[in-house]
Amino acid sequence: MAIEFRKKPGIVAYLTAGDPDLATTRDIALAAIDNGADVIELGVPFSDPLADGPVIQRASERAVARGVRLTDVLDLAKELRAARPAAGLVLFSYLNPVVRMGMKRFCARAAETGADGVLLTDMIVEEAGEYLAEMKVNGLAPIFLAAPTSPDARLKAIAGVSQGFVYAISRVGITGTQQRVAGDASELVSRLRQFTKLPIAVGFGISNAAHVRAVGEFADAAIIGSALVALIEKSPAEEAATAIGQFIAGLRA
Amino acid sequence: MSASSTTGATATVAGRFGAYGGRYVPETLMAALEELEHAYSVAQKDAAFQAELDDLLHHYCGRPTPLYFAKRLTEQMGGAKIYLKREDLLHTGAHKINNALGQGLLARRMGKQRIIAETGAGQHGVATATVCALLGLECVVYMGEEDMRRQELNVYRMRLLGAEVRGVSAGSATLKDAINEAMRDWVTNVRTTYYILGSALGAHPYPTMVRDFHRVISREARAQMLEQEGKLPTAVVACVGGGSNAIGAFYEFLPDTNVQLIGVEAGGRGTALGEHAARFQKVGGGLPGVLQGTYSYVLQNDAGQVSSTHSVSAGLDYASVGPEHAMLHDSGRASYVSCSDDDALKATVTLSRTEGILPALESAHAVAEAIRLAPTMAKTDVLMVNLSGRGDKDMGILARELDLKGSESVKG
Numbered sequence: 001m002a003i004e005f006r007k008k009p010g011i012v013a014y015l016t017a018g019d020p021d022l023a024t025t026r027d028i029a030l031a032a033i034d035n036g037a038d039v040i041e042l043g044v045p046f047s048d049p050l051a052d053g054p055v056i057q058r059a060s061e062r063a064v065a066r067g068v069r070l071t072d073v074l075d076l077a078k079e080l081r082a083a084r085p086a087a088g089l090v091l092f093s094y095l096n097p098v099v100r101m102g103m104k105r106f107c108a109r110a111a112e113t114g115a116d117g118v119l120l121t122d123m124i125v126e127e128a129g130e131y132l133a134e135m136k137v138n139g140l141a142p143i144f145l146a147a148p149t150s151p152d153a154r155l156k157a158i159a160g161v162s163q164g165f166v167y168a169i170s171r172v173g174i175t176g177t178q179q180r181v182a183g184d185a186s187e188l189v190s191r192l193r194q195f196t197k198l199p200i201a202v203g204f205g206i207s208n209a210a211h212v213r214a215v216g217e218f219a220d221a222a223i224i225g226s227a228l229v230a231l232i233e234k235s236p237a238e239e240a241a242t243a244i245g246q247f248i249a250g251l252r253a
Numbered sequence: 254m255s256a257s258s259t260t261g262a263t264a265t266v267a268g269r270f271g272a273y274g275g276r277y278v279p280e281t282l283m284a285a286l287e288e289l290e291h292a293y294s295v296a297q298k299d300a301a302f303q304a305e306l307d308d309l310l311h312h313y314c315g316r317p318t319p320l321y322f323a324k325r326l327t328e329q330m331g332g333a334k335i336y337l338k339r340e341d342l343l344h345t346g347a348h349k350i351n352n353a354l355g356q357g358l359l360a361r362r363m364g365k366q367r368i369i370a371e372t373g374a375g376q377h378g379v380a381t382a383t384v385c386a387l388l389g390l391e392c393v394v395y396m397g398e399e400d401m402r403r404q405e406l407n408v409y410r411m412r413l414l415g416a417e418v419r420g421v422s423a424g425s426a427t428l429k430d431a432i433n434e435a436m437r438d439w440v441t442n443v444r445t446t447y448y449i450l451g452s453a454l455g456a457h458p459y460p461t462m463v464r465d466f467h468r469v470i471s472r473e474a475r476a477q478m479l480e481q482e483g484k485l486p487t488a489v490v491a492c493v494g495g496g497s498n499a500i501g502a503f504y505e506f507l508p509d510t511n512v513q514l515i516g517v518e519a520g521g522r523g524t525a526l527g528e529h530a531a532r533f534q535k536v537g538g539g540l541p542g543v544l545q546g547t548y549s550y551v552l553q554n555d556a557g558q559v560s561s562t563h564s565v566s567a568g569l570d571y572a573s574v575g576p577e578h579a580m581l582h583d584s585g586r587a588s589y590v591s592c593s594d595d596d597a598l599k600a601t602v603t604l605s606r607t608e609g610i611l612p613a614l615e616s617a618h619a620v621a622e623a624i625r626l627a628p629t630m631a632k633t634d635v636l637m638v639n640l641s642g643r644g645d646k647d648m649g650i651l652a653r654e655l656d657l658k659g660s661e662s663v664k665g
Contacts, residue, residue: 047424047559048544050433051279051440057423069556095277095543100557122277122543147281149443154283172281173441 003088003116003141003164005038005199009212010221011251012165012201013037013244014092016045016059016229018068020237022076028232029080031245036252038221039088039165039201040080041119044073046094051121053176055226059233070097070106074113081114090117090143090164107134117141117164125157132161143167146192148184155188159196165221166192170204176226186218212251224251268457271583273576276456277543282436285443290458292363297465302358309354313387314344316351316469320477320637325607326624333487333630335623337610337640338474338502347613347642348467348498349380353449355466357384360447367442370449371395371435373428373494374568374615375407376642377451382416384449392416395434397426400567407646425561428494428571432545452495453575456546460576467501474637475505482635488513488626491639492618493589494530494568496575498641503587513588515626516578517618519564520591526552530562532574533582533589541579549576565594565650566614568642592618598654600624601644613642614650 013032017025029040045063049056073091081089091110098106098120110118117140123131125144135142141164146155149172159166170185185202192200202215203223215222228244235243267290268274276286296302310316319342323335340348353370360368368390372378378394385392394411398420401408411418424430432455439448453463471489478486489506491499493516506512521529524536532539532550542551544559552560552572564570581587592600597614600621605611612620616639623638630636644651 046557048429048433050436050545051281053437061423064558071556096551096553096559097557099542099548100540100553100555121279122546124276124278124280124283127275127277145280147279147283149281149284151284154280158280169281172443174437 003039003090005221007036007252009216009219010038010199010201011036011212011248012039012041012203012221012223013228013248014041014043014223014225016043016056016063017073017076018045018063018066019059019229019232020062020240021066022068022072024237024240026076026079027241028244030083031241032248033084033087035245035249037248039090041090041092041223042073042077042080044070044091044093044097046097049094051174053174053226055176055230055233059229070101074109077113077115089115090119091115092119093121095120095122103130104134107138107140111138111140115140117143119143119145119167121145125161128161145169146188148172148188152191155192156195159192159198162196162198165199165201166196167223168192168200168202168219170202170206173204175204185215189219209251209253268461270460270577271580273547273549273579274457274460275548276546277548278456278546279440281440281443282456285439286456286458288363293359293458293462296359296362302362306355306358310351310469314350314354315342317473318342320474320481322481323608326604327627329607330624330627332627332632333634333636334632335627336478336486336635336637338470338637339640340470340498341610341612341616341640341643345376345380345383346645347376347380348470348501349377349451350383351469351501352451352463352466352497353377353380353384356449356462357381357388357390360390360449361388363447365445365447367391367446368449369393369395369435369438369446370451371428371431372451373400373431373570374566374613375400375404375411375646376568376613378416378418379407379410379414381449381451382411382414385416386414393438394418395421395431395438397428397431398422399426400428400431403567403650404646405649427562427567429559436545452497453500453577454495454545454547454549454573460547463497464500464504464577467497468504470498470501470639471503471505474502478635478637484635485509485512486637487630487634488515489637489639490515490517490619490622490626492517492569492615492641493574493578494519494571494615496578498639500575500577502639503581507586514581514586515622516587516589517622518589518591519566519569519618520593521563521565522594526554526560528563529591530564530570530572531591534591544573547573547576549573549579550582565597565654566618568613568615569618590622592621596621601651602655610640611644612640613644614647616641
């Protein structure tokens with residue numbers, strides 16, 4: 001139970017929890033792990049996902065409309081941990097549901113589920129004092145985002161407080177919608193390498209085997225999000241796990 | 254629950270208003286926010302920048318705006334003297350031009366040629382489109398489709414001024430959703446684009462900067478009040494959506510602790526979540542939280558999902574509120590009440606017929622509170638209402654909501 005990329009490049013699979021429903025998300029996550037995903041990022045649906053593109057935004061809207069709550073996502077994490085003890089498991093959320101639960105309580109409950117780490121999309125290092133303290137108390141890895149627009153001083157601070165891996169955003173913009181892995185990404189990864197020995201995972205717009213191969217040239221892992229969520233969106237619920245399993249299996253082809 | 258126990262911030266961090274404010278944004282925006290903070294702090298101290306802003310506020314926008322004694326309304330209410338700070342007389346018809354002009358000049362100074370903005374009632378969009386035309390900048394305005402329907406006239410005005418208006422159909426298709434889309438655009442085009450945020454909210458430095466561009470309202474009003482009445486007002490009343498006109502009207506009175514500051518939120522149709530935009534009312538569902546870059550009061554359910562809102566006025570229809578208001582609320586320096594859709598509509602009719610002044614529906618919320626309050630006060634008391642904008646834009650709504658047959662009557 002740790003974040004570890006056994007094959008190169010590693011695969012991180014993002015799923016919006018509760019889309020189309022929590023039981024199906026569990027099956028999809030298990031299929032993703034069994035077909036080669038090293039880490040599952042379990043996304044807490046939020047009403048205002050302003051860093052996400054239309055695909056994940058729609059998934060979030062559907063899950064919120066179904067009444068999926070942070071507590072449900074924590075329960076799901078616990079189930080996944082019990083079913084696949086060796087997989088990496090990261091909780092992914094916007095801040096407000098966490099603030100509503102209370103930072104201290106959230107971190108304690110995240111640890112109880114057996115999750116390895118937490119990524120909060122709209123938490124920057126300057127505001128993270130209490131968050132980092134609670135993560136430490138609970139033995140959880142705080143994962144921060146690094147952007148192509150982050151100057152070196154910010155990358156240093158981000159690398160300094162991250163654990164597990166650093167999430168390098170492949171280009172400026174929202175999730176989804178990219179044809180090619182931009183040159184921004186390799187430059188960002190090489191700048192980050194100056195400051196950390198942690199694995200570096202690249203996300204935003206990674207949607208096929210060619211992208212994963214390209215990312216593997218310069219980074220440790222590829223993060224797939226919108227492509228999975230789009231596939232789930234167009235698959236009947238009972239076929240979604242199989243479809244995602246096949247998709248993940250094909251990413252290192 | 255304070256930010257320091259919730260999010261790890263302390264009151265000494267730049268951009269904090271007590272526990273509130275801060276920066277809660279995707280990392281991609283941080284470099285832009287730091288660049289903006291730096292550019293703004295340099296511009297603030299630059300006499301040439303301030304002189305150009307002052308000159309345009311005077312000759313282009315029409316400042317200072319009058320402080321008008323509403324004699325007939327006062328007589329009808331039979332209590333405190335009611336004064337109106339006439340921001341409705343500004344170019345483009347609302348206080349929003351103060352901030353759009355200030356930020357537009359800042360954007361040009363920073364070398365940004367592309368401007369984005371969001372708008373609820375359209376007044377900020379019109380102000381931004383106007384400033385972009387004046388300064389020769391490209392302009393894209395995001396607006397909820399529900400608001401586009403409610404404020405058709407302002408959509409047309411923006412297009413006439415050369416702006417591209419992009420409709421947003423997500424969520425409740427109102428201001429909150431327009432801000433989400435504007436932030437998505439900014440995240441994507443951050444290297445070339447300046448985001449003129451329209452209220453005193455969002456991540457630092459926006460709440461401070463927007464307040465600074467609007468504090469001219471209270472600076473003028475304070476001096477005018479001393480000149481015209483020989484004393485400060487008993488109370489200052491302003492409507493509060495995001496809170497920009499209110500913070501502008503309150504700010505210079507903050508040290509005058511005998512001046513009551515009263516913010517009026519949209520009470521909408523009722524107290525159930527989704528039926529109003531009253532973030533500070535105890536029964537309403539507003540609690541401290543993080544929305545769109547700042548820590549403040551947010552209308553939300555018990556799972557932390559942001560609630561939809563309702564107001565007859567598109568400009569007050571927002572689930573959060575500027576963080577400085579959150580601080581003023583908690584400290585008690587300002588008090589916040591709410592006014593229903595119906596009372597705002599009635600106040601629109603009353604002010605139109607007593608003074609010949611047609612207020613924006615937003616401002617009518619403040620007028621309604623003054624109408625409620627004035628009769629309870631002594632004739633020696635003075636109420637100042639910030640009339641943040643004029644009501645021309647609301648004609649379509651008024652025509653639908655009011656059943657006018659010569660004397661006021663509001664559809665129940």
